[in-house]
Amino acid sequence: MTSQSIQQLIEAFQRLPGVGPKTAERYAFYLVRTGNDEITGILDALNKVRASIVQCTQCFNFAEVSPCEICSSPKRDKTIVCVVSHSADVVALEKTGSFNGVYHILGGTLNAIEGVRPEHLKIKELAARARQGIAKELIIALNADMEGETTSLYLVKLLQPLGIRLTRLARGLPMGSDIQYADELTLANALQDRKTLSEG
Numbered sequence: 408m409t410s411q412s413i414q415q416l417i418e419a420f421q422r423l424p425g426v427g428p429k430t431a432e433r434y435a436f437y438l439v440r441t442g443n444d445e446i447t448g449i450l451d452a453l454n455k456v457r458a459s460i461v462q463c464t465q466c467f468n469f470a471e472v473s474p475c476e477i478c479s480s481p482k483r484d485k486t487i488v489c490v491v492s493h494s495a496d497v498v499a500l501e502k503t504g505s506f507n508g509v510y511h512i513l514g515g516t517l518n519a520i521e522g523v524r525p526e527h528l529k530i531k532e533l534a535a536r537a538r539q540g541i542a543k544e545l546i547i548a549l550n551a552d553m554e555g556e557t558t559s560l561y562l563v564k565l566l567q568p569l570g571i572r573l574t575r576l577a578r579g580l581p582m583g584s585d586i587q588y589a590d591e592l593t594l595a596n597a598l599q600d601r602k603t604l605s606e607g
């Protein structure tokens with residue numbers, strides 16, 4: 408019988424994406440076994456994130472300041488906006504070193520089964536951004552899965568009348584693949600060879 412506090416820790420880990428019961432148990436017992444130093448290190452990191460991370464009011468990425476470093480950089484091209492679902496996708500695209508525009512993080516993708524509707528994502532904010540007239544091109548860079556496709560279609564329908572150029576990543580990415588796990592070269596190529604959805 409596991410003690411109540413360890414059980415609580417296992418359950419907390421299990422709520423993390425991609426962590427099943429076995430892994431959650433392994434994490435919990437690892438921490439219990441290694442003791443205070445390891446636990447303090449993790450607590451410090453968590454507290455720091457809680458105290459210092461804000462959401463950028465322009466791109467909705469998580470950052471230490473708002474507007475974030477990317478949005479406020481004079482070196483970034485504000486006329487090209489790459490639309491992604493999560494912050495982790497920004498990390499992946501930045502690693503390619505081949506994108507010099509700015510981002511817009513939707514905060515997820517449309518998903519009828521899980522009840523994710525347009526109002527749950529930063530879609531209204533994206534349309535408002537497109538209407539400002541600074542952005543000339545929106546690159547829709549969503550995962551090549553059903554939710555990504557559904558969201559792309561929705562965005563094209565919504566944004567097409569605004570007369571802005573809409574593109575999408577080239578299909579170098581295998582179907583069902585996550586942008587955040589794609590290798591840098593594949594992702595750089597997908598950006599380079601992006602396809603036009605609407606000339607704007």
Ligand SMILES: [Zn+2]
Pocket residue numbers: 463464465466467468474475476477478479
């Ligand atoms: Zn930003």
